[in-house]
Amino acid sequence: MHIAVVGTGYVGLVVGAGFAETGNDVVCADIDQAKIERLSRGEIPIYEPGLEPLVERGLAEGRLRFTTDVAAAVRDAEIIFIAVGTPPGEDGSADLQHVLDVAETIGRSMPPDGPEKIVITKSTVPVGTAAKVKDAIRRHTDRAFHVCSNPEFLKEGAAVDDFMKPDRVVVGVESEHARQRLAELYEPFVRTGNPVLFMDIASAEITKYAANAMLATRISFMNMVAELCAAVGADVTRVRKGIGTDERIGPAFLFAGVGYGGSCFPKDVKALIHTMSECGVDASLLQGVEQVNARQKRLLLEKLTAEFGEDLAGRTFAVWGLAFKPETDDMREAPSLEIVRGLVERGARVVAHDPEARPEAERHFADLLADGSLRLAEHNYDCLPGADALLILTEWRPYRQPDFARIRQQLRAPVIFDGRNLYTPERMREEGFHYVSIGRPAV
Ligand code: NAD
Numbered sequence: 353m354h355i356a357v358v359g360t361g362y363v364g365l366v367v368g369a370g371f372a373e374t375g376n377d378v379v380c381a382d383i384d385q386a387k388i389e390r391l392s393r394g395e396i397p398i399y400e401p402g403l404e405p406l407v408e409r410g411l412a413e414g415r416l417r418f419t420t421d422v423a424a425a426v427r428d429a430e431i432i433f434i435a436v437g438t439p440p441g442e443d444g445s446a447d448l449q450h451v452l453d454v455a456e457t458i459g460r461s462m463p464p465d466g467p468e469k470i471v472i473t474k475s476t477v478p479v480g481t482a483a484k485v486k487d488a489i490r491r492h493t494d495r496a497f498h499v500c501s502n503p504e505f506l507k508e509g510a511a512v513d514d515f516m517k518p519d520r521v522v523v524g525v526e527s528e529h530a531r532q533r534l535a536e537l538y539e540p541f542v543r544t545g546n547p548v549l550f551m552d553i554a555s556a557e558i559t560k561y562a563a564n565a566m567l568a569t570r571i572s573f574m575n576m577v578a579e580l581c582a583a584v585g586a587d588v589t590r591v592r593k594g595i596g597t598d599e600r601i602g603p604a605f606l607f608a609g610v611g612y613g614g615s616c617f618p619k620d621v622k623a624l625i626h627t628m629s630e631c632g633v634d635a636s637l638l639q640g641v642e643q644v645n646a647r648q649k650r651l652l653l654e655k656l657t658a659e660f661g662e663d664l665a666g667r668t669f670a671v672w673g674l675a676f677k678p679e680t681d682d683m684r685e686a687p688s689l690e691i692v693r694g695l696v697e698r699g700a701r702v703v704a705h706d707p708e709a710r711p712e713a714e715r716h717f718a719d720l721l722a723d724g725s726l727r728l729a730e731h732n733y734d735c736l737p738g739a740d741a742l743l744i745l746t747e748w749r750p751y752r753q754p755d756f757a758r759i760r761q762q763l764r765a766p767v768i769f770d771g772r773n774l775y776t777p778e779r780m781r782e783e784g785f786h787y788v789s790i791g792r793p794a795v
Pocket of ligand 1: 361362381383384387422454474476477506615616
């Protein structure tokens with residue numbers, strides 16, 4: 353099939369490379385010229401395990417191309433995925449400007465003949481967006497076309513696997529033609545029997561937000577339980593195991609920590625609250641989820657200032673982990689943004705390490721790097737010499753079994769604030785650390 357994917361970010365690039373892998377002719381279009389130039393040379397602008405070989409193969413075999421000419425890309429394609437960003441607007445609603453810009457371009461670029469186009473929103477968009485996309489295209493053309501909603505459930509860090517072997521594919525359609533073409537397109541991805549769930553467009557649009565809001569709710573729920581554990585001296589990791597083995601609950605997404613971040617949960621919870629309010633539906637459950645998360649992002653800093661005082665001038669802190677989660681370089685809405693800035697605002701210096709997010713950190717923290725309040729270390733142990741404490745903000749694998757003797761020797765005092773509960777309090781006691789974690793007794 354001839355496919356155009358518009359927007360070549362974390363989602364569009366994986367989607368484009370994935371469809372090229374199954375033999376389709378794919379062109380990925382983006383308005384970011386620098387990104388397209390790098391991709392055309394086979395350079396991957398993001399860290400995503402397994403993506404590079406897919407892109408290399410697609411390029412080498414001529415099934416995958418990159419362009420900044422969005423109009424030409426959509427003119428020549430039968431199947432068009434819109435995968436541009438939908439950032440939060442000022443009122444929390446999803447900003448559809450990029451999505452609708454692309455829809456206008458599709459309308460203006462509609463050729464007079466050729467197969468009827470199928471236009472699919474892959475971006476996470478509020479219920480009702482497909483209708484707006486349809487109107488935007490219709491303003492420029494009388495030709496027949498089809499709109500669909502096909503939300504993407506991939507996780508950064510496991511995006512290629514998630515896309516190539518999805519738990520399920522959700523597709524909202526309103527024509528039999530679109531349904532048949534998309535069933536054919538996804539057939540190679542669901543050979544083991546995972547379902548392609550066809551439904552009406554509104555239900556598909558809501559499914560994506562409901563999934564992310566549910567996951568965010570689980571995290572905030574456990575952070576709330578962690579707060580109670582901390583108050584009474586219980587251990588949230590034991591409670592997690594205690595409830596996660598109930599098959600109605602399940603073990604995933606029950607880890608207490610410094611709060612959820614990333615490019616999806618924060619903005620999608622906000623956008624869903626906005627949609628619900630517009631529809632007169634009570635959103636207080638999700639407002640609570642947000643409140644818990646906002647508090648959770650401040651919690652480690654509060655625990656730290658409880659020990660060192662509000663004035664951190666003259667102190668240095670080591671930070672391990674800046675990405676919002678492991679296996680990605682994405683720092684959008686990462687708890688590290690608030691925590692590192694919180695330390696610096698109180699006068700501290702920070703030396704931080706992340707295995708993959710260094711370029712992102714250089715962008716997000718350009719001001720702190722310029723004035724010297726933050727330094728990025730090559731190696732995680734390089735953060736430690738002379739630091740008053742180590743803070744752990746991302747559960748990268750190399751941080752899970754570190755050389756504790758080395759940490760103890762290099763820190764000014766053996767103090768760890770663990771925002772991801774990587775170590776057991778018992779082990780930390782044996783190793784001689786003062787150890788503060790989330791929802792567990794301090795050692
Ligand atoms: P991103 O910011 O990484 O990429 C978006 C890309 O769109 C950018 O490269 C940008 O230059 C491009 N773009 C913007 N306007 C454009 C236009 N008019 N024409 C062409 N290109 C344009 O975003 P992302 O993380 O890939 O997310 C894209 C969408 O997918 C969002 O709606 C997001 O909520 C959703 N989503 C993201 C994830 C994820 O894990 N990142 C998972 C599922 C769904």
